[in-house]
Amino acid sequence: MSQEINITTPLDDATVLQLKAGDSVKITGYIYTGRDAAHKRLYELIKEGKELPISLAGQIIYYVGPAPAKPGYACGPAGPTTSYRMDPYTPAMLEQGLKGMIGKGLRSKEVVDSMKKNKAVYFAAVGGAAALISRTIKKSEVIAYPDLGAEAIHRYYVEGFPAIVCIDAYGNDLYESEPPKYRKE
Amino acid sequence: MRKVEAKEISEKVKDLFLEANFHIGKDVLAALEKALEAETSKVGQDALKMIIENNRLASSEELAICQDTGLAILFVELGQEICIVNGDYTEAINEGVKMAYKDGYLRKSVVDDPVFDRKNTTTNTPAFIYTDIIPGDKIKITALPKGFGSENMSALAMLTAAHGAKGVVDFIVETVRKAGPNPCPPTIVGVGIGGTADKAMVIAKKATARPIGISNANPKYAQMEQEALTRINKLGIGPAGLGGNTTSLAVHIDYLPTHIAGMPVAVNICCHAARHASGEL
Numbered sequence: 001m002s003q004e005i006n007i008t009t010p011l012d013d014a015t016v017l018q019l020k021a022g023d024s025v026k027i028t029g030y031i032y033t034g035r036d037a038a039h040k041r042l043y044e045l046i047k048e049g050k051e052l053p054i055s056l057a058g059q060i061i062y063y064v065g066p067a068p069a070k071p072g073y074a075c076g077p078a079g080p081t082t083s084y085r086m087d088p089y090t091p092a093m094l095e096q097g098l099k100g101m102i103g104k105g106l107r108s109k110e111v112v113d114s115m116k117k118n119k120a121v122y123f124a125a126v127g128g129a130a131a132l133i134s135r136t137i138k139k140s141e142v143i144a145y146p147d148l149g150a151e152a153i154h155r156y157y158v159e160g161f162p163a164i165v166c167i168d169a170y171g172n173d174l175y176e177s178e179p180p181k182y183r184k185e
Numbered sequence: 186m187r188k189v190e191a192k193e194i195s196e197k198v199k200d201l202f203l204e205a206n207f208h209i210g211k212d213v214l215a216a217l218e219k220a221l222e223a224e225t226s227k228v229g230q231d232a233l234k235m236i237i238e239n240n241r242l243a244s245s246e247e248l249a250i251c252q253d254t255g256l257a258i259l260f261v262e263l264g265q266e267i268c269i270v271n272g273d274y275t276e277a278i279n280e281g282v283k284m285a286y287k288d289g290y291l292r293k294s295v296v297d298d299p300v301f302d303r304k305n306t307t308t309n310t311p312a313f314i315y316t317d318i319i320p321g322d323k324i325k326i327t328a329l330p331k332g333f334g335s336e337n338m339s340a341l342a343m344l345t346a347a348h349g350a351k352g353v354v355d356f357i358v359e360t361v362r363k364a365g366p367n368p369c370p371p372t373i374v375g376v377g378i379g380g381t382a383d384k385a386m387v388i389a390k391k392a393t394a395r396p397i398g399i400s401n402a403n404p405k406y407a408q409m410e411q412e413a414l415t416r417i418n419k420l421g422i423g424p425a426g427l428g429g430n431t432t433s434l435a436v437h438i439d440y441l442p443t444h445i446a447g448m449p450v451a452v453n454i455c456c457h458a459a460r461h462a463s464g465e466l
Contacts, residue, residue, distance in 0.1 A: 174428070
């Protein structure tokens with residue numbers, strides 16, 4: 001039975017392990033943004049054994065490249081981007097203690113295996129619900145790689161960010177389990 | 186000859202991209218509401234509710250519906266009796282795109298070099314412009330901001346006559362199945378059949394902008410649209426790909442004459458944020 005759960009960041013193992021695929025969550029606290037270009041840079045630093053500009057331990061990364069904020073708004077429209085493009089870089093980041101990812105779409109087997117090993121969770125946000133989601137982002141600041149513009153690593157303070165546990169730390173995957181229930185062909 | 190100032194074109198292009206990015210079409214909204222009534226998956230219903238609420242919020246506050254405000258695609262029908270003065274056609278369109286993406290707080294998503302530098306052009310230009318020269322002295326412009334979650338799921342098959350209508354529908358359904366949750370379902374599936382490999386994809390993209398509820402005028406193609414849609418909605422992918430009966434809102438097929446040896450089929454998927462706006466000068 002799916003549950004509705006409020007969680008706060010940073011995440012510890014106990015919080016991660018209670019989340020099951022299908023649960024609705026509302027996330028409150030600081031989360032970081034990152035997409036293709038930022039992931040590539042973080043990955044290269046990890047491979048070179050260098051220090052990262054942010055500590056990933058216990059953190060959530062939101063795969064997003066927001067639109068610019070209009071005056072009077074903390075953040076521009078900010079819906080999830082497609083996650084598979086981050087797959088090649090993700091296991092290395094999970095090894096650094098990353099506990100959560102928010103995006104949309106399928107993940108590779110390597111990512112799911114690493115999530116199980118490192119006790120991490122993948123949340124799905126509704127793609128294209130960008131204006132609505134941005135209302136839960138109360139503060140936004142650039143933390144690293146300002147030269148990347150919309151792709152820079154931002155730190156958001158979110159209140160009640162809506163997401164669904166899509167792949168849990170046990171490897172259960174909603175994208176695998178749900179569509180067959182409605183498949184008629 | 187009718188003289189049109191380049192600046193008028195820029196202003197029109199700007200207005201159309203702002204309209205497209207903020208205000209979802211009534212046809213799309215109606216189709217989403219209808220889908221919500223028919224959807225049996227709880228998660229699917231919740232996703233559709235969020236999508237509908239997001240569309241309303243974006244429209245009322247003039248915010249981008251989706252942060253991926255896309256590559257700027259334009260389909261232009263340019264009357265041959267038009268003479269553009271005080272500027273050039275392509276520049277005028279790019280200028281309009283620049284203004285829209287700056288003034289509308291839209292994301293600039295264009296990189297200059299696809300393989301190496303991938304440096305953002307910071308203006309969301311160049312625009313990608315398809316121009317047809319038509320009789321008359323009017324310019325009709327359709328602005329279509331195209332996000333890449335769905336664009337990345339495009340597919341082309343160089344089928345042959347032996348594949349027939351069933352082969353075409355099989356390829357459409359298989360393309361949508363493979364795309365799964367990635368193109369932000371419920372989608373609108375544009376299909377171009379015939380012409381050449383490149384032309385098939387262009388008419389597929391243009392077909393995504395056809396109003397929902399209007400079928401191909403040729404009943405045989407209209408039947409293929411219906412058949413493909415029915416089969417797609419049996420795949421179970423559902424809203425946001427989290428399971429359900431609503432995977433696509435519409436399948437729009439257009440076709441062209443083609444070579445005796447071939448039957449190109451192009452599929453260009455558009456996410457539920459099916460943004461486009463048309464206007465005339």
